[in-house]
Amino acid sequence: MVVIYFILILTGVIMVHELGHYLFARIFKVKVLEFALGFGPRVFSVKGKETTFRFNVFPIGGYVRMLGEEGEEVVEEREKSFYAKPAWQRLLITLAGPLFSIVAGYVLFLPITLHWGIALPGVGEVLPNSPAEEAGLMGGDIIYSVNGRIAFDTAIISEEIQKGLPVELVVVRDGKKVPIRIVPRMYPETYEIVLESAEGRPEGKLVSVNGNPDLSILKDYVNEYVTLGFEGGTVKGILKQFNEIPKRYMIGISFAGLAPIFKEDFSVFQRGDRIVEVEGQKIDSWQDLIVLYQRLTLGDRVLMLSVQGENVEWWRGLSGTVDVTVERAGKLIKVQIDTSSLKTVLETPGVLENEVPRYRPENFVETVSLSVKACNYVLWATASSLKNFFRNVQTGQIVGVVGLAGVIGQASKSGMEAILTVVAIITISLGVLNLLPLPALDGGRIVFSLVEMVTRKRLDPQIENIIHFIGFILLMVLFLYITFLDIGRLMGI
Template sequence: MFVVIVHEFGHFLFAKIFKVSVLEFSIGFGPAIFKKRFGETVWKINIIPFGGYVRLKGEDFDESEEDGLYAKPAWQRLLIAFAGPLFSVLAAYILFIPIVLNWGVPAVTIGKVIENSPAQECGLQPGDVIYKINGKRIFDSYEVTNTVSKGKVVKMEILRNGEIIKKEIPPRISPPEYIFLLDDVKGDINGKIVKINGYKVGIDLKLESGTFVELEDEFGNTISGVLIQYSYVPERPTIGFYYAGFKPVIEKDMQPFKKGDILLKVNNREIDDYISLVNVITALKLSENQVYIDIWGQQIREKIVPLGNDLNVLVSRNGKEIVLNLDKKEFLDIVSAPGFFKQESYVIKPKNFFDAISLAIARCNSAAISIWKAFGKLFTTGQGVEQVAGPIGIAVIVGEAAKAGWETILTVVALFTLNLGIFNLLPLPALDGGRIVFSLIEIISRKKVNRKVEAIVHTIGFFILMALAFYFMFADFSRFF
């Protein structure tokens, strides 16, 4: 609701500046549970707590009244439309200031260096902070991955023990990677994988969920099952490290665990870093007769089978090793709780208030660029559509963030309002960006756009947006429940 109110207040304020009557300021949709008139504007809180709007006089393309929206010059209408996204984006920048002041900025940190990789050969170490790439300050692992993927020598500035160390690292082509999650599994494999469904390893087989899959190793052994999930990553330039995630160290009391406990082993699976922790959580999520297989080139990098229902969890507490007995569901619920494990990433703290402002601006700039690029890929190639959340997904994300504490929830709200501002600037019908485009056409051509045409375009755009909202809402049900 904060995100919506800020956005709509931008439209409201600029409408007032240009003497356009604001008939309604509504928070939510549906029947009103509260409404009161102040001057010309009716302020409403509605029963469905999603979104909100301001209703301006004359926005139905009526040009007959002086205080109506379409009686105003095109440049004023442009600024009224632009004000909503502007306020959304400004709110994100302002929110990041207290976030940075209180909690600093999580830096892109190296969690694990792969043996015999360019990263190891060039002396990168776990805990190194990637401060700059090719002279550019880095706040997002996506920027690092994107730069490395170009295949050119990467100039890194690494922060280690308070000192900046410069490295030049040539990426190396990594083999293709296959990841399978199979059900109703039969057989087993141990050596190099030579065939997948009879085909040689090295190509994307475009396998679909529900199909039968058989993997064969160099000794003629096979493992087969019904495909639940599949992903294929082709050959690409890499440096050879994992980003930092969580330490297997308990960050808050949750019975039977205590803050400071170190997770050492679950049944026969040892835990010594973030990757082994993720693998244990994967094993917890597997059902009976399922298996997770990660193939790197022809090598089996990881083969994970389900853990049993009764778990022996070995932890180190105050220097002593103790065994906790839990069932699988209970343990999975505990380890999935936000904020349960200690963050592994290094946090950069501002030196003073002005440094906090500088860091907040740089952090928000980085996020804004990433969001803009993501929208570009979404609308041009469809890439990332599975990561779009609808109203229910947003509610779930905010709910999970609330469990993790104020830092997480404020960061989520800041990113939501930044997303909203940038999304509304896209030149699509019914969005603020679409209205800006029509205003620009009038400014440049010095002729009025046919109002009937504009109305039809925005109406079609509105129904498309509503259809997308319902689509993602139903997708949220299958994803989160």
């Protein structure tokens, strides 16, 4: 089923993009020889009056082949040749593909927002004595905006908080928008530590590392045996992971995610079950589920600690079979499940309920406004990430066809809303990506047209196409490299 979704989505996205080129070519009376979806050998084709519409075996791209576009000499119907047209018309034909892709994303977001609402960050937990608690923020609040910016992502909220200035939030509570002003507070460094073969029990404040009171020296002891001194004793083990989060402004909340409540029957659990406790760990929120998942991935005899100032939280890894206390029909019962199955529960989309619902706009005008602003944010975020395109490729932040199939596969497990959202994001991203001023991409062709419009001198079409061909070869190499990275991520390499 995932393969079918993948082919249908990719085909639809590419079709919209190529349709833009095709329609504008027809508008300017350029003869279109082929309208193709996919590359490689032909699966089937339909011959039109002027154009052959074909579907090829590899559905990972597409093209519109126009008369004279490849720089060949055109004798008959020369007036219908691509290079016979003025530079501004060629620019619009080339620009139409990315433009159609981007507009398709905007159009698709509207019914998504209209039918399902829009996902905005919610408040999971409010820490005691924190700026958020003092200002009246509550768990379950939906954060609508921060300092006038719609909060489409938690990064927007964090960015405003990190400035250290008062933040003006608008939260949705019981269907009403409530303004809340919060002054962030500087919190101390946080040290996240994972010890293997750990011995001892952390008690009280962490005061030393191998007898040294400077805790930051832990970074020099990764994969070495260390002794952590606490007020109530010592803990020894092999330091496998150490992460230091510097001092930062915070308001004292955790963002909402999944609730420990089952939406459907799964394994030993029943719909409506609420996880209350797992091997001594109280489960109240999404953050507790995150800690639980980390424990399930660590294994036995592993200790993880989070140290922030005098606050020390610690948990041991889990392996084998664990006892889970659930609330079912008002009664507490214990069930047993192996750690791998419990890990699968937390990894499977659609099994657990959300801590906060999606925000539903108050009226159609707000629906249109929010869907447009959401697309603007996706457009801006995509363009920003492409500023360092090749660095993002090297760090694996850009996915290829294999990675895209994985994204679509995960979305298909979460329902139609997730699938349509992924499609909208993909088509917007495709439009932006094609605007990169690189040979063989639409952006590269646009650059040549712009240069011709400014200089009023046309580059030899054959030379231009040689440049695009070389660019195409390099892009194919890049495509193979990204595919290799995708496969590596898939295999955990």
